[in-house]
Amino acid sequence: MTDILKWNQLRRPFAPSQIKKREGKKGMWYDYVPNATVVERLNEQEDLRWDFTVKYEIIGNEVLVLGTMKIEEEIKEAFGSCTYSTGYIGDALKTAQAGALTKVASLFGIPCVFNTRKKEYMKQNHTQTNQQQYNKPTNNFNNQTVPYENEQTQQNEQQVCNDCKGPISQQEIQFCNNNSRLKGQKVCRKCQQERRKRGA
Numbered sequence: 471m472t473d474i475l476k477w478n479q480l481r482r483p484f485a486p487s488q489i490k491k492r493e494g495k496k497g498m499w500y501d502y503v504p505n506a507t508v509v510e511r512l513n514e515q516e517d518l519r520w521d522f523t524v525k526y527e528i529i530g531n532e533v534l535v536l537g538t539m540k541i542e543e544e545i546k547e548a549f550g551s552c553t554y555s556t557g558y559i560g561d562a563l564k565t566a567q568a569g570a571l572t573k574v575a576s577l578f579g580i581p582c583v584f585n586t587r588k589k590e591y592m593k594q595n596h597t598q599t600n601q602q603q604y605n606k607p608t609n610n611f612n613n614q615t616v617p618y619e620n621e622q623t624q625q626n627e628q629q630v631c632n633d634c635k636g637p638i639s640q641q642e643i644q645f646c647n648n649n650s651r652l653k654g655q656k657v658c659r660k661c662q663q664e665r666r667k668r669g670a
Contacts, residue, residue, distance in 0.1 A: 473542070476518055480511060480541075481579040489584075503582035505568040508575050518542070522574075524567050529648045531555065533562045534641070536659075537570030541578055547659070548574035549641030573641075633661040 488507050492500050512520050519542055526535045535550045550570030554562035576583035631638045638658045645659075646652035657665070 476515060476542075477579070479515060480518075481581065483581055484511075501584040503572065505572055508572055508580065508582050511580060512541075512575070522571055524570060526563060526566065528559065529645075532648065533559055533566045534645055534648075535563070535566040535570045537567065537574045539571070539574040539578070544578070546574050546577040548577060549639060549645065549659075551641055551644060573639075629656065631658040631661055632656050633664070634658065 484503050484507070489501055489503055492502065494500050512518065519540075521540045522537060524535050524537050526533055528534075532551055532553045536547060537550060538545065538547045548570050550566040550568065550573060552562040552565040552569070572582050629638050629640070629643065630636060632655055636658060638656050642658050643656050646655050646657055652662070
């Protein structure tokens with residue numbers, strides 16, 4: 471299989487039945503592709519070389535995971551996090567790792583990360599089918615729709631690193647807020663490394 475066909479296979483939209491919903495905090499709903507489904511997509515092609523490793527850090531009652539994925543010769547990274555309220559952190563670590571894998575897979579164009587929807591939106595549109603919700607081509611992942619894309623785009627444009635002025639993820643901002651030396655700042659992971667080299 472050629473490289474183009476490999477990437478097209480990876481980046482094809484998931485079926486509506488593979489996209490699940492769950493309710494989160496503050497009445498928000500989340501569309502998501504289960505971690506196992508993303509791994510199945512990566513394992514579909516026998517000749518596709520991919521690898522995923524993690525590093526984690528515990529800050530207070532939160533587990534922060536940095537996931538590194540390599541597909542063929544390309545490498546990308548993303549953060550995942552989860553809070554826990556008991557002394558056992560195994561489940562929180564597993565959840566954070568799953569979040570990191572899904573997010574980093576999306577950086578390769580696998581359409582597995584979606585925006586949140588308000589609870590009121592779900593109530594008003596409960597009669598809509600999954601097909602109606604995902605028919606409009608509004609993103610770059612093979613024309614699969616992402617709800618509230620314009621809102622998310624505006625949010626992403628506003629979140630930039632204080633040092634390099636490049637885009638910064640919510641996980642990186644959260645990491646800064648939980649770090650006494652970076653609290654109140656927005657510094658991407660690359661610039662954090664540069665600061666450590668300079669001893670800043």
